[in-house]
Amino acid sequence: MIAYNNTENTFALFRSGNIDSDTHFHGVVKAVMALMESPVCLIENTNGKLQVDQDAISFLMGLSQPVVVVAVVGLYRTGKSYLMNKLAGKKNGFALGATIQSKTKGIWMWALPHPTKAGHALVLLDTEGLGDVEKGDQTNDAWIFSLAILLSSTLVYNSRGTIDNQALENLQYVTELTERIKVKSSSGASAEEIEDGADAQFVQFFPSFVWAVRDFTLELEIDGRKVTEDQYLEHALSLRKGKDRKTLNYNLPRECIRNYFPSRRCFVFVTPASPENMPRLESMDERDLNPSFLDVTSSFCRYIFEESSVKTVKGGLPVTGRMLGLLAKTYVETIAKGDVPCLENAVLAMAQIENEAAVRDGLGVYQDGMKDLSFPMGIDEISKQHRHWDSLATKAFMSRSFKDEDGKYLKDLAEAITKHYSDLLTENEEASERYCRQLLMDLSAPMAVKLQQGFYAKPGGYELYCGDHDNIVAQFRSQPNKGVKAEEVLEQFLKEKSVESNSILQADNKLTDQEKKIHEEKQRTAMLEQEKRNETERLQQAEKMLKDQEECHQETMCQLQAKKEQEAAEAKREMERALESKLQEQQQLMAKGFREKEEAMREEIQTLREMEQARQREQMEQQQKVLQRLTETLSSVAKSYIGYKMAREERKLVEHQARLERNRLKQSGQLAGGTVEGRNPDRGSSSGAKQGGSSWQGGPKASTQQQGGHKQTSSSQSSAETGKAGNPHHDGSAV
CATH class of the missing domain: 1.20.1000.10 (Guanylate-binding protein, C-terminal domain)
Structure with missing residues (x-):
């Protein structure tokens, strides 16, 4: 079970108007995330069947800050979890394992306060290793890979050795993304239109891409000329001319990476320690690790912290922890039904839930603000209070709502507030x-x-x-x-x-x-x-x-x-x-x-x-x-x-x-x-x-x-009436 912090006091302050929404969200997330001292399973993978962990979803539902989501994918036993622990600033957390068996099953999550972006949360996703011989299920691997893309704002692909043709062939899942992810719903558009526009639209919604090459032993040279890590990656992604099947197969994964991931970076890590010390990497002191490895690790973490953007969905809408939980639940349930996750449908489903909650939030702000009025009071005073809390209620609604295309939910809020105001009158x-x-x-x-x-x-x-x-x-x-x-x-x-x-x-x-x-x-x-x-x-x-x-x-x-x-x-x-x-x-x-x-x-x-x-x-x-x-x-x-x-x-x-x-x-x-x-x-x-x-x-x-x-009470207002019988406007605060 995950421990949760009581956020009612902070929420009450927000409703009172004493703090704004940003302060409210910042206070809530710091209080809640301080209790997440270790990773939790977000998506379970049992016997090839995926399902979300309800405790993890409940935790995300209480996280109202924008999230920067970093997911790591790659072949099993390539050291993915070590990188995630470094991003978390911990020696341990995500299981490393010291054998040839894969330790991570499903997708595990670690939510932390972002170290450089105030008011944001850093959500780390460590995925099950791809190509696990014990599992032997490529379809299941493809869904894990697709979920990592759908949920993250930065995707880290972790591999060992060099970026050669074999490494790119191991990344075969990227060539299947059009079969695993839909941008638009099929209603109202032909299959050809959807397929034709998929490649063009993927680039709008896909995460930035980072290739982490582990245990690199070669020199960063191309044709005898020194190159940077990024140049090394771009060279590996170069296309060949030709239309024969061999050339097409060679170009396919490279074209997919180039087309789907507009932002690409590469980090090359040397071996961190001697082979005999690798099994105890988790417990080793940093002074005993290869300095070059530590330098690249530091550069990698700094890039992730400073350059990784907030997760967004269609329309550039920033995703909060609460919305991330809804997306994860929607995607996994869709896969479990045998369907293909659709970005548009997921966003619409999430919008309905969030907008209904936004109406409740706005009405709650108004009701809490108006509940302490002392009756009887003059029309000027009650009207002033109504205007004040109506504005704050609308602000609370706006801060949470999105894609209220026809204004239905704003109308619902206005009607609910008017009814409550009428009752108060x-x-x-x-x-x-x-x-x-x-x-x-x-x-x-x-x-x-x-x-x-x-x-x-x-x-x-x-x-x-x-x-x-x-x-x-x-x-x-x-x-x-x-x-x-x-x-x-x-x-x-x-x-x-x-x-x-x-x-x-x-x-x-x-x-x-x-x-x-x-x-x-x-x-x-x-x-x-x-x-x-x-x-x-x-x-x-x-x-x-x-x-x-x-x-x-x-x-x-x-x-x-x-x-x-x-x-x-x-x-x-x-x-x-x-x-x-x-x-x-x-x-x-x-x-x-x-x-x-x-x-x-x-x-x-x-x-x-x-x-x-x-x-x-x-x-x-x-x-x-x-x-x-x-x-x-x-x-x-x-x-x-x-x-x-x-x-x-x-x-x-x-x-x-x-x-x-x-x-x-x-x-x-x-x-x-x-x-x-x-x-x-x-x-x-x-x-x-x-x-x-x-x-x-x-x-x-x-x-x-x-x-x-x-x-x-008879003393609910400070203004007094003049008492002149002939003046019909003697009571400016009342009648």
Whole structure:
């Protein structure tokens, strides 16, 4: 079993916005990989059947950093594991073995922090030796070789002696790659089209190639002239002119290496120790090893560390440890079914899994960020928090998602966030309503006692009642942090109080009938004003929410545009690398007079260029469609919760304004007959009042409550209201 480190604390920091995604990934991988002190089996090979090791896959699934993957292949018992241990900086780890039996079975993995690339992981893959006489299964060897190519960003081929024709014939597996690896799915393309384009496309996705020649005893000379190790390799890969079968067979492995691996390097190692000391190479002190061997080993490691690139898949997309695990699982399962691994299908399958996880990550960031809000709160504050966490959620999604071609998963995230935000808005409204009702009950409790005692049942009682009534409204308005339902609850309170207000008014013998009528009309006008104030505030809230949602949408579009540009740049770099290698190969063929092969290479280059032009056109068209579709979708999602509210509030506001105007006209006609000093316009009238006793009786003091995991408190905001009864915008944070 592999030991795993708990990464929840680091992930929580990322979700809080205190650290960015790079810091998060760096922290996770250092914590996890520190526990991988020795190699583990990644792909088991039992009786010729390949299967992934679930513990190793689980480990990779927790590794979110980009990975540089170095795989070593070669004949069995040629010292492959020693090179891997040197790259790991360890004397032992991968089994060396001191007999003629092969020690490594399947593919073993060792994941370590990259020694020179901060924020990256170095994944070493040691493969089972090819040509093991005990196994005697060339098909199984071919799959091991193919998997090493599919999973690595640098492939090290390890051999002994010299690079001669026999050494190249031992590398026969490279000539079978078109039978073992498909770039594109067969759907939508003919077999001829797929085969014709395979050679041209392999160069885009294959790893860089390093030939490590062990126990080299010759001089690096060609025709009496000293050459470098790389020149030695290129000379060994030189082609012969001719069309006879012998020449074609001679050229085939060389052409495959030249065509498939654009970046080629060679390192020539002398024998590290005397023959009698070779069995104990693992335990020998470096001082006892051949200095020339140590020098080349140092150069080899330095090249791997500095020049080996991050593993990428089609489109130039960098591969993380998690994605590497998905690729390994997909490829091995495909082989087990008897099918040929397809790069395109593997990437699409990986994209679906990663994009679904990206939606969960983004939603988790949003939910974690919004869970500690204290309700009730004003629309400005909750909207501000929503914009902040929506942006971070989108960023988290973008950091993990890829090949979301039609924007489906981004749309899923937007819908999930909007639904959660809608639920929070409902919770906030309910909390505000509960708080305001309790506050009005507490403020009106002394007035209720006076009513029970008959305090207002006397001449001039209406005057006293109005004073207490106005005081309640003033105190309510001056109370801060009431939330978004303050005006609506106040309107309900005034309507319910209008019954007792009208009863006291009619019973007050101090007032004449004409004065009572004037008071009634003024109260009716005041109620309409309150209704208008309530509806205006609600409409402003809806407009504010819609504006904020549009800003969130624009932020999402900016992030999406940046991601698309990044993906396009990666794909362009990938194609440029392929074209550059093909051009170099073409120049070499021209220089050596291979006119037919040079012409074939020219056609390959033209094919690559046409493919790139078609890809760019398709990408541009698709990007425009995706952006347009997402713009429509996200706008629709944003308006789905808010639009119906705005339409309703607008209709209500128009109706209230018409009623208010009619009432003013009616009142102005009555006021012509006399004038009476007006009261606070927030007092209720009998218009629209419920019959019966008021439900606003004194009760327990408003207290902090817990609802839906969110705190509800009267001190959730720092801003205070002005308390001016005539100012409908007194509470800038609420209504």
